[in-house]
Structure formats: C-alpha cells, structure tokens
Amino acid sequence: MLFYGPPGTGKTTAIRALCRKIYNTKSPNLSIPNVIELNASDERGIKTIRESVKQFASTTLDGKLKLVILDEADSMSRDAQNALRRVIEDFSTNCRFCLIANYANKIIPAIQSRCCKFRFGPITKSNDQIIKRVKEICEKENINFTEDGLKTLIKVSNGDARKLVNDIEGVYKAYGKITKENVLLLSNTVDLSVYELLFYDLLRNNLVKMVQLIHSAMKENSLECSVLVNNLGELVKESELENKLMILNEFSDLEKRVLNGGSQNVQSMAIAGILFKYRS
Template sequence: MKQLWVEQYRPRKIKEYVFRDEQQERQVQSWVDSKAIPHLLFSGDPGTGKTTLAKLLLHELEVDKGDVLEINASNENSVDVMREKITHFAQTMPFGDFKYVLLDEADYITQNGQAILRGLMESFASTCRFLLTCNYERRVIPAIHSRCQGFHIKSLDQTMFAVRVGEILANEKIEFDMDILDVYVKANYPDLRKCINTCQMNSQTGKLEKPQEGDLTEGNMEITYVAMFQNGDIEKARKYIV
C-alpha cells in the first residue's frame, strides 16, 4: 500500500520542523542542548504539528522507547486510565533519566481525570515528564496549566499552507490546477494534515480532481465553528467563517 503523504513528509528532525516563531525555535533548541525538558502543554489548531513536535523532542533527546507511554486521550480519558495506566508506567524505574508520558488531545480528559493527572504530575515529578497536546486550552484545568510550560503553536498563514500542499503535490508529480487546490485549502485550513490527506485521496489518477461530495463536509466545519465559539475562540471562528 502506498505510504500516506502525512507520514512521508512528516519532519524527522527538529531542523526540518517549520517553526512560526524564532523565540520558540530557540527555546526548543535549548531543551535539546540541555537534554532536559519540563512538563509541557502544546496547544493549537488541529493539524498544526503539536504531536509531531512533541515526538521530535523525544527523538532529539534520544529517549528509549521503553521510557515513553503514548495515550490518545480522545479514546482513553477516564479516571481509571489516569490512575492505573499512568501510575503503573510511571512508578517503574526509567532506562534513562526520566520516563515520559505523551498525552495527545489532553483536552478530552474528563475533569476528574485531569484532577488525578495533576496529582500524578506532582507525585512523579522527580522521575517522569508529561507532554500534553490540546486543541482547546480552556478545557484544561488551571492546576495542570500551572504545572506545565505552555507552548502555543500558531497555524501557518494561508499562503504558506497552500505552498506546503503544492510542494507535496509537485514532489509526487501530481498535476493540479491552482483554483482546485484553492478549494481544498479554503475548506481545510488551518488543518494541514486533513488537507494533505484529502488531496492524496483525490489524486489517485495522477491529477488532483475536484472534491467529491462528502470530501469537504460543511457539517464538520460547522461543528468546528461551534466548538470554537463554545470555548471562547470567537475571533478565530469569525475569521474562518469569513
């Protein structure tokens, strides 16, 4: 089976990652140079590279795979997961200096689960580091915010977003019309991952075809807008609607 483009073109090293902010790039490099990181909370829109950056950090720190526990909190977010799975992992001795818990989409963890997580972050502070990603910072309780260094990843501007997708299409020798590409960009922005996946799905003939019915679902976009309004991201929601 042909490899997914999102995996094929995923950065493999920190130097390949596209930072939006020079200060953040320097901060990440300082962690790599010192071989140490604090608890981290990566935030930003879906598909902007939060999980990718977290994994790149662990790779650059040369963390043993046995010292990493990955949990997708959109699927595993209960009190039992926090208390049992993480505790069992964190209480064993690390192969290196620390154990690392990567909690993807931590804003899906229940309030009670987050309360347990806060306690675990304190209990295992000397042997374990927690890396959390979230789309909506407001869903993460203040007690966790205060124990993590925040790292907000901005979306690429729409022009750079389109350029990146165009580069991948060109590299894959896919013929495409700029007007058709623009449809995909406007429908999927700022979720680069989703845009790349949708373009790959619709270019099996060697040409980027017009989106099929259901590829660019307005219903999903409306759900995204509603979620933004509910979480207080009013200006962001208005920008995408306009």
C-alpha cells in the same frame, strides 16, 4: 508541557519529533521504553491515570527521564485530571508530561499552572512554507497540479494540515489532477467569486432586495447560513467598511444562534439586516 490548538496543526507530530530527537531514535511509532503515549479520549478515566500512568511514571530506567504523552487530554474527566495533577506533582523528578488538547480551557487550572503552554495556530493560505511543502508532496507522488488548485486546496483545508494532505489524495484519486475546479467539486465548496459577487450586491441594494439575494444564493448553491456568514465575514474583514468591527461582532452572535439551532431562514434575514445597518 501543554500543546493546544485546532486539529491538524501539528501538535502530536511536534512532540513525536521532539521525542525522536531527545531519545535518538527513528522509530515511527515511538516504541521507546522511556515514552508512553496514550489517547486520553479512549483512556480518560481515573483508573488509567492511577494504574497505567502512575505505574509508568513512578519507575526509572537507566537514570533517564521518562515522558508521558496524553493526546486529546481535554476530553479527560475532571476527576481524572485531578488525579493526573497529583501524579505530575509526585513524580516530577523522573518523569515529564506532555498534554495535547484542542481547547486549553478544558484543562483544569491546576494542571495549566504546572505546564509550559504552547499554542499551535492553523496554517494559512499565505504561508509560503505550506505551499512549498504541498508542491513537494505532489512532485514526489507524481501528482499533476495547477497553482490555483493548490491555493484553493489550502483555503478549503481551513488551517488543518491533516485535512490538506488527505484532500490531496482525494482530489487526485477522483479527478487525476489538482485544479481549482476539481478541489471545489470534491469539497462541495462554492467558489469565492460567488460570495464576492453577493457581498457587493448586498452593499448597494435595499433591505428587501438584500434578503432576496441571500435566499437566492443559499438555494442555488445549497449553502448553510453558518457557511455563508463565515465567508461574508472574511470579505468584511478585507473591505474598507468603517463599521466592520461592529458587523463582525454581530456576525459572531448570529453564528452562535445558528449553531444553537436557530432558524436558518430567520438568521439569513438577520445577515441582511446587519449589513444594511452598518454598511454606510
């Protein structure tokens, strides 16, 4: 199996839960003779595959299938992945393999073709189950919260459940209560209303004024260009602009230029240019 998707979406938790079910154990750290769990980012060389993994996979125990879990498998070298492919082929009768990765494209095609792939998507702010679970955590730990606080907490987690749980503890320890204001303070996140006001101001001003508004917002709120374009992109998605797909496509190219070291000043002006070009 290949479990892939963004960090904090439950990939490792899922395979551990599956192991406990299959092997009928409640062990929190999977100390089961039939299971070996390796972090491929630390043990990612050919030596580990040929020695640790091969030795484990080649033996049987009580006639039961064994399981090899390779976390962060996308950080393994190509040579190590080729060695792993051979091990998977040779010992498939008595051993199963679960590879966990953030990026499926970093796993060689020869391994991908031998795996059943499962994509784990990020959590969403509209997911009622997530809101319910966060409330359960807060109530169990006697943490005071507001509805707005929880919704903001889920939003700033960007789909990462691990970050979400850590932020619950962080906000509570810092401020004693989970409110929208406290979450924004701890995460150093700008309130969505700032982006909304800027967005609608940009849609009704001339190009020169648009550039001034963007530079002013970035300076006053200590915003990076990549953060600004991401949030404006979300507002474009929700808008009724006819050319939203073209705007989002150019925003994507713009973000790539920023991440590759492009000038924040130049790219922030490009935001204004893109919106001015397609807003009508």
